[in-house]
Amino acid sequence: MFKASVTIGRIAGIPIRIHVSLLLGIPLLTWLFGMQVQYIADGRELALATNPYVLGGLLAVALFVSVGLHELAHSLVALRRGIEIRNITLMLFGGVAQLDEEFVRDPSNELAIASAGPIVSLLLGAGFMVLSYVAGSARPDIFLVFLLLGQLNIILAVFNLLPAFPTDGGRILRSLLAKRKSHLAATKIASSLGQAFAFLFGIYGLISGNFFLILIAVFVYQGASQEYQASLLRQTLSGFVVADLMSYPVSVVEENNTVQQLLEQMYRERHSGYPVVDYDGQVKGCVTMEDVQKVEPRLRDFTTVGQVMSCTMKTVNPDDDIYLALKEMSGADIGRLLVMDGDKLVGIITRSDILKGFRLRMMEENSGGGVA
Numbered sequence: 001m002f003k004a005s006v007t008i009g010r011i012a013g014i015p016i017r018i019h020v021s022l023l024l025g026i027p028l029l030t031w032l033f034g035m036q037v038q039y040i041a042d043g044r045e046l047a048l049a050t051n052p053y054v055l056g057g058l059l060a061v062a063l064f065v066s067v068g069l070h071e072l073a074h075s076l077v078a079l080r081r082g083i084e085i086r087n088i089t090l091m092l093f094g095g096v097a098q099l100d101e102e103f104v105r106d107p108s109n110e111l112a113i114a115s116a117g118p119i120v121s122l123l124l125g126a127g128f129m130v131l132s133y134v135a136g137s138a139r140p141d142i143f144l145v146f147l148l149l150g151q152l153n154i155i156l157a158v159f160n161l162l163p164a165f166p167t168d169g170g171r172i173l174r175s176l177l178a179k180r181k182s183h184l185a186a187t188k189i190a191s192s193l194g195q196a197f198a199f200l201f202g203i204y205g206l207i208s209g210n211f212f213l214i215l216i217a218v219f220v221y222q223g224a225s226q227e228y229q230a231s232l233l234r235q236t237l238s239g240f241v242v243a244d245l246m247s248y249p250v251s252v253v254e255e256n257n258t259v260q261q262l263l264e265q266m267y268r269e270r271h272s273g274y275p276v277v278d279y280d281g282q283v284k285g286c287v288t289m290e291d292v293q294k295v296e297p298r299l300r301d302f303t304t305v306g307q308v309m310s311c312t313m314k315t316v317n318p319d320d321d322i323y324l325a326l327k328e329m330s331g332a333d334i335g336r337l338l339v340m341d342g343d344k345l346v347g348i349i350t351r352s353d354i355l356k357g358f359r360l361r362m363m364e365e366n367s368g369g370g371v372a
């Protein structure tokens with residue numbers, strides 16, 4: 001979802017990115033705000049000096065800048081607490097600051113970081129309201145732009161403060177609950193509440209025919225369940241290290257083997273990807289079914305694995321935390337990691353290995369502690 005973005009600059013070292021959905025968002029909002037500006041001007045009998053759609057465009061851009069400042073507030077508080085920010089991405093549905101979640105888990109960090117955004121939005125809202133009051137009806141264009149910007153920022157703050165995951169309000173609620181309950185229990189309550197809110201939004205959206213509300217409902221619902229699942233996964237996998245769940249010995253191919261030999265090995269062992277090693281057993285890269293498919297059948301006997309291997313494999317240590325391995329995989333969008341002890345290949349770990357560990361743990365927990 002975050003892939004189709006471009007970086008437009010950096011603030012305090014944080015890359016600020018714009019998602020392609022904004023290309024759709026800006027014209028759409030320009031049109032909506034333009035209509036709104038005209039509507040209010042008519043209602044208050046104000047004579048505008050500027051085309052309402054020009055003001056609408058200005059508002060659309062200013063809204064995204066406001067969203068950016070909201071995200072920046074989260075990020076700067078996080079930075080001060082030593083948490084790394086990967087980037088801030090502005091999208092059609094607001095913005096996202098990507099933080100290193102591990103450290104946000106501390107309730108006092110989460111509370112401070114989650115509160116910072118809505119506070120900035122409220123301050124911006126109040127500031128623009130004051131400015132619109134100062135401009136007054138003598139300058140209707142400026143008055144209207146500031147008035148709407150003020151309202152939008154306050155709506156932004158209020159919406160984000162709803163105690164419904166994945167909003168800031170949901171995070172604030174979880175951090176408060178987590179002071180007395182386990183992180184998982186707190187997440188469960190906050191995300192159930194999020195789903196309940198999403199359900200209400202959805203119902204109301206359907207009744208009122210408000211398509212936008214239905215979309216928000218879906219977004220909140222998904223976010224809430226993802227957050228809970230991530231939390232459950234982390235809790236269940238805690239204590240496992242890579243060596244506990246990895247597969248070994250690792251089946252490898254030598255870089256001088258032909259593609260035909262590799263294909264036969266794939267049939268025999270039913271693997272779709274292999275680490276590639278040189279004569280001395282040093283890992284050189286990896287080869288997958290896709291690499292094989294690029295070679296014409298008649299050339300398979302004359303092409304070596306070393307010539308077609310295209311992927312590089314990420315590595316983990318056997319004593320790394322299993323959750324770290326999982327994050328590594330999802331971060332790079334890959335399904336397997338090589339387990340290296342120094343420069344020795346000792347195993348391979350895949351998403352399904354981790355899933356197996358997760359299922360075993362769940363079974364253990366569900367049957368454990370009973371009367372034997």
Ligand SMILES: [Zn+2]
Nearest residue numbers: 117118160168
């Ligand atoms: Zn926020």
